[in-house]
Amino acid sequence: MVDIEVPLEVLLTQQLMLRYGPIIGNEDLCQALGYSSREAFRQALARRxxxxxxxxxxxxxxxxxxxxxxxxxxxxxxxxxxxxxxxESKSVISTPNTTIKEVP
Structure with missing residues (x-):
């Protein structure tokens, strides 16, 4: 058996495609983008x-x-x-080779 590592984006696209098809809209789109309500989504649309x-x-x-x-x-x-x-109110930004700590 060959283990092939599939990128997360490809795996997620496949799962979403099986559930919704090639497009997503209305309530499902609002939920997928993390909006708390259709009204919040509508306001974001108005603000572009x-x-x-x-x-x-x-x-x-x-x-x-x-x-x-x-x-x-x-x-x-x-x-x-x-x-x-x-x-604890400190920002920590990590990259593969460095960690930068920023104290507010």
Whole structure:
């Protein structure tokens, strides 16, 4: 048996594709992007503060996004959380070779 390491983005895209198909919209999109409500999502749209490209579909209500864009953004958010950690009001930023501590 050969172990092949699959990148997280590819694995997540496949899982989301099985669940939603190539696009995601409305409530599912709000939830995937971490908005607490449709109203919060609507306000972010009005401010043009949505972290991924969203689009309309003719004769359909709501906004939609490609599953690949959602998966990529989720993986980026996860990577950011591993690179920046807050410990007792001190910011600690880790990179493979260095750790930088910033005291406020």
């Amino acid at each position: 503060d949505i972290p991924i490209p969203v689009f309309d579909i003719e004769k359909r209500r709501g906004k939609y996004a490609l599953i690949g864009d959602v998966a990529k953004w989720l993986v980026e958010q996860r990577s950011r959380s591993f690179n920046t950690t807050t410990v």
